[in-house]
């Protein structure tokens with residue numbers, strides 16, 4: 001562990017749907033995120049990963065349980081106050097990128113800053129800086145429609161980190177990408193966790209992503225069923241090997 | 251960035267933008283035409299009252315408008331008025347429908363306006379050919395250039411007959427249109443009397459001018475006490491009464507205002523519909539904005555800017571078309587009128603229309619669940 005948790009979720013329960021169709025998607029899930037780590041939340045489809053991520057990102061409110069972001073409890077906050085928390089602390093990356101099709105790459109990043117009241121030249125410079133950082137300096141003026149999936153997802157990562165949030169939450173960031181681009185995006189997420197001392201949580205059921213994780217949390221049927229941590233001193237390829245061996249044995 | 255996003259959202263779907271702009275354009279043109287006609291009619295109806303130099307009007311009891319005075323006032327009223335403190339001058343004015351016989355046969359109705367310009371009451375204000383001196387010549391009258399064809403004549407020097415008297419056109423006004431469609435024919439007081447065939451010194455109105463410093467309302471009360479069987483109206487009261495008579499008793503004004511209301515309603519519905527469907531199409535983006543932590547105010551701002559941009563573009567297009575129609579309408583039966591006030595009012599209406607239209611879209615967007623940003 002590298003420091004104090006920036007996000008602490010305890011015994012989160014979430015019911016989705018109404019009446020007879022009601023589903024208990026989360027049945028008491030706890031998780032803490034510390035800075036400087038890329039955590040993977042893995043589990044089969046329908047296990048509650050997206051639901052959990054939505055709650056951690058203050059987009060859904062839990063039916064029961066408590067959530068603290070940067071030490072602040074989210075209990076009983078209004079939708080506007082929750083938006084405020086998201087704005088201050090959280091960046092999102094989505095499976096289908098969710099870029100604005102009518103805005104250029106640069107504008108897509110700028111709007112995330114604009115929402116935070118950062119305008120004008122400093123914002124434009126900052127947006128350009130993060131786009132260069134994710135390797136898209138040559139794509140500033142391209143529209144999402146003219147970018148490859150991998151490029152779009154990197155714009156989305158740039159948008160998520162532009163305002164330097166302490167937490168980045170990514171839902172299936174590689175699911176729409178081919179292998180090469182998937183690896184590039186995972187490497188990027190791993191790097192932004194390390195370089196900026198940031199907590200990154202990526203939800204996935206893609207085993208290719210495993211090698212980038214500092215920590216893997218497994219969820220099944222709304223419950224945490226296991227957790228592995230990369231042994232100190234091992235780098236990414238080694239943990240990948242480790243995972244393979246474990247699979248072979250188990 | 252809100253402006254950029256609003257702009258891109260609008261131009262993203264050209265077909266919808268076109269529908270929006272056509273909707274606004276249609277509404278503005280309809281409202282501009284209706285209100286322009288209303289204003290044009292009002293100007294026609296009150297033009298003579300506005301141009302007369304009178305603080306008070308003495309009319310026969312129950313005169314409903316400038317054309318409805320009869321010939322009932324006599325010098326007795328004039329003397330009574332002149333004896334009233336504060337009254338400087340009392341000037342007779344004759345207004346009466348009469349039959350104009352066209353030289354080539356047939357006839358049409360005209361409104362004879364009998365006035366002695368040197369009295370300083372009412373003189374034809376738009377003389378473009380000839381002068382008041384010409385009108386004083388024997389048999390002379392002035393008519394409006396735009397009615398020459400209706401009167402069956404070609405221009406200056408042509409003769410015709412009003413009732414039983416011969417008249418010769420010696421002066422022309424331009425643009426003095428008549429709401430009743432009976433052209434105004436100016437002549438002197440005495441010639442008007444002889445053409446109509448009244449004897450004595452009877453008249454339609456007395457224009458009362460006050461001494462400097464006299465209180466209009468006090469003199470009005472005083473005159474009312476002295477004159478029985480005649481009414482004493484301020485210029486404003488007489489204007490309003492004429493407007494009421496022609497625009498509301500006849501229903502013409504109601505139709506014009508109703509048309510304007512209908513235009514704004516249709517415009518609002520079209521803009522609301524397109525803005526709503528645009529918002530619905532971009533709902534995912536608004537949800538993304540919300541997930542990125544934007545306040546609801548930020549999102550409202552984007553939608554209001556879309557509405558505002560549509561309003562400005564629609565207004566410019568609508569006014570261009572409306573001004574075109576206005577130019578074409580000059581010299582027609584009912585020329586349109588556009589004033590800076592009306593232009594400003596139309597702009598306010600457009601912005602208001604678009605703001606109301608934005609409400610439905612804002613309502614929709616405020617209900618979105620940012621959770622839709624995730625694939626499930």
Ligand SMILES: Nc1ncnc2c1ncn2[C@@H]1O[C@H](COP(=O)(O)OP(=O)(O)O)[C@@H](O)[C@H]1O
Pocket residue numbers: 016017021022023025043044045046047048049050051052625626
């Ligand atoms: N709006 C909803 N109403 C009812 N049930 C839902 C709703 N959304 C998701 N669920 C259910 O909740 C469970 C968890 O869903 P989700 O968090 O999307 O899983 P994952 O992301 O791991 O695939 C699933 O069984 C899903 O069918």
Ligand SMILES: [Mg+2]
Pocket residue numbers: 049050051625626
């Ligand atoms: Mg999911």
